[in-house]
Amino acid sequence: MSELTLTVMRLGFLAVLWLFVIVAVQVIRSDLFGTRVTQRGSRRGADARPQQPRQNAAPPQQRQQAGGRQRRGAPTKLVVSEGTLTGTTVALQGQTITLGRAHDSTIVLDDDYASSRHARIYPDRDGQWIVEDLGSTNGTYLDRTRLTTPTPIPLGAPIRIGKTVIELRK
């Protein structure tokens, strides 16, 4: 085998190996998945939907498809305002949200006072969001009252589960 061929192959191999690495990194770049972190330093309310990243384009469309029954003024997200998960939000897209320490809950509470299946939040047929206590040990509180029946959630009312407080926001 001639020296030239071998040199070309040697450099060619390194080039191909690095090409693989670069392609793999490109795949990672186009594969931002899992959680979306949005920093909000702007005034809320005045500007309900600040500039959103590119990946954000899909969810609102879906929301319209899924519901069509969402009324104006209906809450669009659930926010954890106290407890270890403070700052976590979950978009409300017509699905049932389960809360508890069980690992298959939508929001897994890391809270000693919560039961494994503590409560659920779901929309009724009119799109009104309802919170229901699932027979928890320490109870679920809406404002100051302990829940005994499924109860509609007013916008911004604190729902207290153990040390965690969540509320629905627009």
Next chain:
Amino acid sequence: MSVVTNTTTIGAIDAPSRRNTELMLLGFAVAIPVFAYINVGLALDGELPAGVLGYGLGLGLLAGVAHLVVRRFARYADPLMLPLATLLNGLGLVLIWRLDQSPRLLARSDFAPQATNQLMYSALGIALFVGVLLVMKDHRVLQRFTYISMAVSIVLLLLPLVPGLGADVFGAKIWIRVGGFSIQPGEFAKIVIAVFFSGYLMVKRDALALASRRFMGLYLPRGRDLGPILTIWAMSLLILVFENDLGTSLLFFGMFVIMLYVATERTSWIVMGLLMSAGGAVVVSSFASHVQSRVAAWLDPFGCLETAPEASNMLNACDQMTQVLMSFGAGGTLGTGWGQGNSDLIAFAANSDFIFATVGEELGLAGVMAFLLLYGLIIERGVRTALAARDPFGKLFAIGLSGAFALQVFVVAGGVMGLIPLTGMTMPFLAAGGSSVIANWALIGILIRISDTARRPAPSPAPSPDAEMTQVVRP
């Protein structure tokens, strides 16, 4: 409502299944080793190697089976892990085959060609990978085996010490011999003990993180919470003393400290872990001769080559180390090219512990960096999986597995390059050795399973029976 807040919002992005990307990368990952194989044949004999078709088809078939299983049973899994592991495994096979061709090595009595065996072990590894994906539908079932896996891992680690079963190979007692096969139980124990650590830390992390006193800027845990870390420390020291295996003990202790840190977010654990491992290493190296010779070979390989007594363990260690360093040096920036280096001069364990020296010589710094990046990408995907996992057990498990993988790469690559004293561990996927490649395929299988669970979009709400449309009878 117009309050200025600075909160962070975390919401889900719909993750598409990336299986076609994976298939494209897999094709690439099979083509590169075939290219390397042809290159070795052309450089050594001037003609296409006879086995190239069989080798290419074999690797392609294995990768294809793995891909189809992932496509069917783990649709949303990470698209990069399988191609990266396939590429490393394929290149490892080429490296081993290339060293099999060396007349210098073939002349030695303790050398036997390994490439065919390694291909078989890779097939077994892929079979285990497939098995993991088929049997384990959800990684959270492993949580039930927290304490069983502790017992299993201790048994696995102690097996090499059982008389009649354990085998002493050049000072390190980390193998067992069962019916003609030698198995390295430590490689499997690494996965099993990760199950225990994640199950245990998931339950105990609050006690470990919160019940502590502050002293000189560090959070010191209570005495009774120190129990587990002291136990693991003592266990890894015992491995070091009785099995003479620095690598495994470093791997286990390091993995535990990483997982403790991730679970509790307390820097003090890292500080304590570093102090304890440094203390342990100093004490042990002062009386274990096996470790002493490795340290001497690390500090001054060329000097100790002259001062070491004839035919001693230390002379062997220093000789290997000098050959390895010469190998890296001879490679330079771009390497000598496949099949044109002299890394076979390392002689003993050239195709297992020291296989990275062949990469360094024949592919040069550019190749070494590419290999380290491939490992880095696997680790990055593992950590990303841990970040995305929704359950604490899966998070800790994924971080433990990728941490163990990272530590192993660091310990081997660092040892071979002379950054730390050399330890008898295998470079994941590259080095000849059945246990290592099989265990690492299982590790990748588990990571793929966790990443599938993590990236799977949340299930759509169950249709409520009340919401069904009422049929209207039309006249």
